[in-house]
Amino acid sequence: MTSPILVTGGTGTLGRLVVPLLRDAGCDVRVLSRRSHEPGDGIKYMIGDLATGEGLEAAVDGIETIVHCGGTAKRDDDKARHLVLAASRAGAQHLVYISVVGADRIPVVSGVDRTMFGYFASKRAAEKVVEDSGLPWTTLRATQFYDLILMVAKQMAKLPVIPVPAGVRFQPVNTGEVAARLVELSLGKPSGLVPDIAGPRVYGMDELLRSYLRASHRHRLILPVRLPGKAARAVRAGANLAPQQAVGHRTWEDFLAERLALPLRH
Numbered sequence: 610m611t612s613p614i615l616v617t618g619g620t621g622t623l624g625r626l627v628v629p630l631l632r633d634a635g636c637d638v639r640v641l642s643r644r645s646h647e648p649g650d651g652i653k654y655m656i657g658d659l660a661t662g663e664g665l666e667a668a669v670d671g672i673e674t675i676v677h678c679g680g681t682a683k684r685d686d687d688k689a690r691h692l693v694l695a696a697s698r699a700g701a702q703h704l705v706y707i708s709v710v711g712a713d714r715i716p717v718v719s720g721v722d723r724t725m726f727g728y729f730a731s732k733r734a735a736e737k738v739v740e741d742s743g744l745p746w747t748t749l750r751a752t753q754f755y756d757l758i759l760m761v762a763k764q765m766a767k768l769p770v771i772p773v774p775a776g777v778r779f780q781p782v783n784t785g786e787v788a789a790r791l792v793e794l795s796l797g798k799p800s801g802l803v804p805d806i807a808g809p810r811v812y813g814m815d816e817l818l819r820s821y822l823r824a825s826h827r828h829r830l831i832l833p834v835r836l837p838g839k840a841a842r843a844v845r846a847g848a849n850l851a852p853q854q855a856v857g858h859r860t861w862e863d864f865l866a867e868r869l870a871l872p873l874r875h
Contacts, residue, residue: 612672613639614638614672614673614676615638615639615640615641615668615669615674615675616631616638616639616675619638619642619654620642621678623788624678626784627792628652631792632651637651638651638652638653639668641679642654642655642656644656660684665691665692666698666699669696669699672701674701674702674704674705675703675705677692677706678791680706680707680731680735682731685731685734689739693738693739693744697742702744702745703798704745705747705749706736707751707787708732708748708749708750709750709752710750710752710780710807711750711843711844711849712729712733713733714843715729715730715848715849716843718839719839721838722838722840722841725840726841745798748801748803749787749790749791749806751782751805751806751807752780752781752850753782753849754781754782755781755782756784758779759865762817762818766818766829768829769829770829770831770832771829771830771831773814774834775834775845776813776835776845777836777844778812778847778849778850779850780807780810780850781808781812782806785859786806786858790806805851805854807854808855808859810860811850812861815833820862821865
């Protein structure tokens with residue numbers, strides 16, 4: 610591949626793992642960031658803002674493949690639209706997008722739904738922008754990253770009593786395994802919507818929290834709370850899970866042991 614690959618969100622949780630893997634594959638990489646960074650070996654940083662579209666034309670100039678990791682929980686469709694517009698003008702040949710398992714199955718119709726599960730609607734709206742862009746595209750849906758689960762657990766552990774959504778389960782996945790799959794897809798041909806990627810085990814939210822509390826030697830009271838709304842009902846029914854695509858290998862326990870410097874137990 611002669612032209613560099615553009616990675617949006619290349620300094621974020623997922624993107625910062627995608628970039629070195631692309632370099633290992635022999636690709637020059639261009640990273641879109643809202644802040645300036647010193648260039649690295651084969652890595653050039655471009656200042657731009659997906660929310661406004663500022664700087665995108667320069668970032669995509671001469672780019673054939675774009676790996677879009679720069680999505681967020683709000684206005685994800687607007688950011689995708691700005692990127693698609695610039696990419697189309699530049700003649701890009703492959704747009705790779707990372708979405709979330711359940712984006713098409715979790716109904717976000719009420720204010721309550723949107724408050725708690727608006728992320729899924731935002732990702733689905735961005736998916737549609739990519740699908741309708743006229744660009745050759747690939748979309749990979751992943752379950753929640755261990756990094757995100759850990760961040761949420763740390764925040765919730767600050768409370769003396771932790772309210773936990775009753776009946777809600779997750780099938781979190783190792784971020785590095787998602788990054789590797791995303792790189793594989795970006796080096797291949799546009800494939801449309803590809804099979805989901807999910808972690809090896811399904812956990813109740815209470816299980817994830819309890820294991821974190823044990824690992825961090827904390828004691829908190831966990832209070833089950835039943836969430837209202839259609840989106841919550843769909844999640845309780847497993848709309849955010851992909852049991853047939855449990856292709857990840859690293860478990861939550863492995864991840865915790867590494868992050869918290871604990872002895873591994875199998």
